[in-house]
Amino acid sequence: MNEADRIFVAGHRGLVGSAVVRELERRGFRNLVLRTSAELDLRNQAAVAQFFEDTRPQYVLLAAAKVGGIYANSTYPADFIRDNLQIQTNVIESAWRAGASKLCFLGSSCIYPKLAPQPIREDSLLTGPLEPTNEWYAVAKIAGIKMCKAYRRQHGFNAIALMPTNLYGPGDNFDLQNSHVLPALIRRFHEAKLRGDAEVTVWGTGTPRREFLHVDDLAGAVVHLMRMYDREELVNVGCGSDVTIRELADLVSTVVGFKGRLVFDDSKPDGTPRKLLDVTRLTNLGWKPQIGLLEGVRATYEWFMANESASRC
Numbered sequence: 536m537n538e539a540d541r542i543f544v545a546g547h548r549g550l551v552g553s554a555v556v557r558e559l560e561r562r563g564f565r566n567l568v569l570r571t572s573a574e575l576d577l578r579n580q581a582a583v584a585q586f587f588e589d590t591r592p593q594y595v596l597l598a599a600a601k602v603g604g605i606y607a608n609s610t611y612p613a614d615f616i617r618d619n620l621q622i623q624t625n626v627i628e629s630a631w632r633a634g635a636s637k638l639c640f641l642g643s644s645c646i647y648p649k650l651a652p653q654p655i656r657e658d659s660l661l662t663g664p665l666e667p668t669n670e671w672y673a674v675a676k677i678a679g680i681k682m683c684k685a686y687r688r689q690h691g692f693n694a695i696a697l698m699p700t701n702l703y704g705p706g707d708n709f710d711l712q713n714s715h716v717l718p719a720l721i722r723r724f725h726e727a728k729l730r731g732d733a734e735v736t737v738w739g740t741g742t743p744r745r746e747f748l749h750v751d752d753l754a755g756a757v758v759h760l761m762r763m764y765d766r767e768e769l770v771n772v773g774c775g776s777d778v779t780i781r782e783l784a785d786l787v788s789t790v791v792g793f794k795g796r797l798v799f800d801d802s803k804p805d806g807t808p809r810k811l812l813d814v815t816r817l818t819n820l821g822w823k824p825q826i827g828l829l830e831g832v833r834a835t836y837e838w839f840m841a842n843e844s845a846s847r848c
């Protein structure tokens with residue numbers, strides 16, 4: 536991938552896509568092709584085929600997807616499976632037909648079985664039942680991974696598939712109902728601080744362990760692997776360590792400056808006890824993260840405060 540190559544970043548206004556654009560621009564790539572969903576609905580097969588015919592990008596970074604937390608997944612299962620299958624099928628097929636040199640597909644750690652041994656290795660895929668709350672999304676993502684493999688085998692199309700862990704950072708979704716745990720905690724502690732609340736209640740026991748990667752680190756990994764990785768095996772992208780939800784809540788509350796108490800509501804479900812990706816393959820490919828959790832949460836909180844009215848709150 537050279538600096539003058541034409542690169543289509545699908546989903547460039549999202550958490551991941553915007554970070555990928557920042558990283559590409561920082562490295563001097565200057566021929567980026569970008570479309571909002573209003574300009575190009577990636578669910579529309581004819582429109583996507585025409586777009587690839589017209590623009591013929593050499594590289595495709597697929598960061599467009601219908602994404603959400605447990606509430607959104609369980610309320611809109613049909614939308615999650617349909618939109619994601621349509622977006623990825625249209626983009627992979629059209630990219631290959633239009634002669635793209637390489638495509639990067641992004642899955643998610645929820646593609647792995649609910650009870651996969653920890654840390655989760657790439658070869659755990661399809662070895663057991665999925666977490667039921669987001670299986671619609673996960674099944675679509677698994678189909679995307681298999682499509683990359685199938686197009687590689689049948690057509691020699693250089694499609695790689697990366698599996699990021701939980702991400703956070705500037706541009707995140709801070710909506711309380713549709714967001715992931717880290718941005719939701721930032722917003723709740725921030726609002727509790729402004730109201731002067733005496734306590735904030737966090738769902739569950741606080742004991743489950745989760746891994747968090749700053750999205751700028753993910754973007755660094757994506758560009759690194761686009762440049763040097765050309766194989767069909769999945770690659771997990773994580774930081775290799777996890778924290779308990781209690782540790783995370785303590786850290787967020789400190790960064791936000793909330794002075795009250797944290798209460799854990801253990802009548803609410805905890806979910807999987809631990810979810811940590813094995814990053815041996817990624818490490819062996821010469822990449823490691825740069826941004827620690829404290830530093831990353833601080834920067835994300837600053838971004839949230841500077842963009843509160845514009846962010847998806």
Ligand SMILES: NC(=O)c1ccc[n+]([C@@H]2O[C@H](COP(=O)([O-])OP(=O)(O)OC[C@H]3O[C@@H](n4cnc5c(N)ncnc54)[C@H](OP(=O)(O)O)[C@@H]3O)[C@@H](O)[C@H]2O)c1
Pocket residue numbers: 545546547548549550551552570571572573575576577578597598599600601602618622641642643644698699700701702703715
């Ligand atoms: N967030 C995480 O923690 C996480 C973790 C692991 C993997 N991932 C993966 O990373 C990818 C991106 O996630 P994200 O968190 O960046 O999501 P996001 O912030 O919700 O952004 C998704 C982007 O997809 C675009 N999009 C959605 N539907 C579209 C459509 N029909 N046509 C065209 N564009 C459409 C949106 O474009 P507009 O803004 O123009 O509407 C939006 O910019 C996904 O594949 C996800 O599975 C995310």
